[in-house]
Amino acid sequence: MRSKNPLHHLELILERIEAIEGFSAGSSRARFSADLRSLYATVYALQGISEAVRQLPDEMLARHPQIPWGAIKGAGNVYRHDYEKLDPNIIWETIVSGLPPLKKVIQEERTRTRTRGKHAREGGRSRD
Numbered sequence: 001m002r003s004k005n006p007l008h009h010l011e012l013i014l015e016r017i018e019a020i021e022g023f024s025a026g027s028s029r030a031r032f033s034a035d036l037r038s039l040y041a042t043v044y045a046l047q048g049i050s051e052a053v054r055q056l057p058d059e060m061l062a063r064h065p066q067i068p069w070g071a072i073k074g075a076g077n078v079y080r081h082d083y084e085k086l087d088p089n090i091i092w093e094t095i096v097s098g099l100p101p102l103k104k105v106i107q108e109e110r111t112r113t114r115t116r117g118k119h120a121r122e123g124g125r126s127r128d
Contacts, residue, residue, distance in 0.1 A: 006060060009052040010110040016045040016052075017103045024095050032095075033088035042091060043079050049102075050076030056109075064105045072102070 003009070023038040023045075032038060053061075053072045061069045078085065 003055075006056055007110065007113045009055045010106055010113060012052045013049050013106050014103065014110065016048045017099050017106070020045050020095060020099060024092075029089065029092045032092055039088055039091065042095065043083070043086060046091070046094065047076050047079040050074075050079065060109055063109075067102055067105055068098075 020042050023042050024032055027035070027038070050072055053069060054076070061067070
């Protein structure tokens, strides 16, 4: 059964982003595109990110309109169903241009969620 806890999904997203950072570390577009193991592992991790984003609450996503949430959610369908059309250049651009701002937002939301959870456990009310 899927967790309804946003913190769980935020952690999964960060875990996958960090895995992708490891798969692509020290690489170039050309080397990454030629390394099928890293390319396929990255696509699998991106698919997981897409699915985890689908589980985040709409109000959380609304706080960050600069992130293309719809594209992230939709990309999972491409990874699953149109995998023959995957372009290593687009995957590389996602790594270098798309993941850094996503990681920053996910880290912010993880901190916010943890702080709100801690505050609620202590009996206080959190502020937005």
